[in-house]
Amino acid sequence: MSTAFRIKDLRVYTIKPSATAGTYFKPGESRHWLVDTLISNPMSGYPKYREKRSSWGIGVLGAIVVEIETEDGTVGVATGSGGPPAAWMIKHHFGRFLVGEDARNVNMIWDQLYRSSLPYGRKGLPVMAISCVDLALWDLIGKVRSEPVYNLIGGLSRDEITFYCTGPEPTATKAMGFWGAKVPLPHSHFEGEEGLAK
Template sequence: MTTASFTGLSRIRYVRAFTVRGGGADYHDQGAGHWIDDHIATPMARYPEYRQSRQSFGINVLGTLVVELEAEDGTVGFAVTTGGEPAAFIVEKHLSRFLIGRSPADYEKIWDQMYFSTQYYGRKGLVVNAISGVDLAIWDLLGKLRGEPVYHMLGGAVRDELQFYATGARPDLAKEMGFIGGKLPLHHGPAEGLEGLEKNIENLSDMRSKCGDDFWLMLDCWMSLDLDYATRLAQRAWDECGLKWIEEALSPDDYWGYAALKKNAPRGLLVTTGEHEATRWGFRMLMDMDCCDIIQPDVGWCGGVTELIKIANYADSRGVMMVPHGSSVYSYHFVITRHNSPFAEFLMMHPGPTEVVPMFAPQLLGEPVPVNGRIRASELDKPGFGVELNREIALHRPYPND
């Protein structure tokens, strides 16, 4: 553990960006037969040739981005997110100039410079993914230099443990594993008509019968619906199956549609979204326009921890619940510090999914996983985010600067 003071920290000397294929942060990059690629409704499902598999239209083409920051004393901080080779180019060729020679304690200024220097070609998506990866690596490095876990630097835990709901194809098994709820992928979108809608209700009804009435069931619609279909699905799913929430039903840019859906939804059914939203400004739109009951930023996509602090504070001031999109330790360290984030998401990355496995395997070593649907705060007590990069995976650095 270093004894360096916060103001006298070792500065960043090297910036490296790698790409990796096969699972991990790009969790859609899976082999054949995985539940996450089995006829899940998408905006591309209007085209029959892209309906069965999300990989068929390229959901996994980018792969994982690994950002590594090495300080002058040899301490290394890192993070994983999505973005692959294009994001690696942005990190090494553009963002590195705001990092080399700087203290990781300057994360606010660094974030500001990264964002506004790329605003003319960024603002959301790939560029903010790259910025998020850098920001997470900064926080990991800062924690390691200070000898503190990230959640301590964010104000400390407000509860002794995290409790989780599980996202996957088998909520019935998730209940047996101790999770508080299960979120199903929606399989059929508007292009499959009334028959598809009936199949969606049948699938949800089957899971309700297996799970009982006391278990949360949610639907992940992955941006695939229109307002009319989403309204009809929400009404029937509430009336017939006791659905807890309907998630990301519409395009993330359709704030007006979300506002209408929230008004149309049955009283008691929650409308949630934000997985593919970014920055304080995007989430301000969602909240100011009363688009949803719960916001779901992904810390690896929305701007990193530095930006998530601002998003969470605005949500707290508005009385809006924030349940981040599943992003392993990067969200755990944040959720444990927030009263308006009472539980967290766990992505069931086992192909079945019939067992609990580390979410970002094989890229992270030491990644905690829920036991009986919970993780103790004490399991997050290692410096930084508490994980190490698996050096045995095939790391590729396409744009080296040193």
């Protein structure tokens, strides 16, 4: 196995939650629209938690940064969600499946991480942690090969990609150059027909 691909070290960092992350704010609001505006969500059925996502803890865990380093010193980096619990899982559980392995074995590594986490999860936090490790592996392989990741997964399929933006102000997304907007719905089926009609 080439030392360029043999994993030597795995590092995980946590990032504190921030309600002001990003630059797309609703005019006149000091906090981020995604956290503190009325948006239909899994807790909308409980009036106490309907008004703000922050009231029930969305984003409370924070984020993580994963670095995977090979024996030749190349480092793959990725960011993800899950905060300290995901960081613990990656460092204390998943590390055994990474250090000493060939980073090119991304399918095998993903399968081992997923299967080994089955006793405590098939979705949610474990999958967020696995996702971040997976992204760091792809970043690492691309850096070692001096190729963009799209070349590693089949090559270029088009010259340009168009994007839409999720946000509360469709006119603002248009001004930023996006072709479309996905507007979050403030009301849901929890409010009955009246809520759905709003």
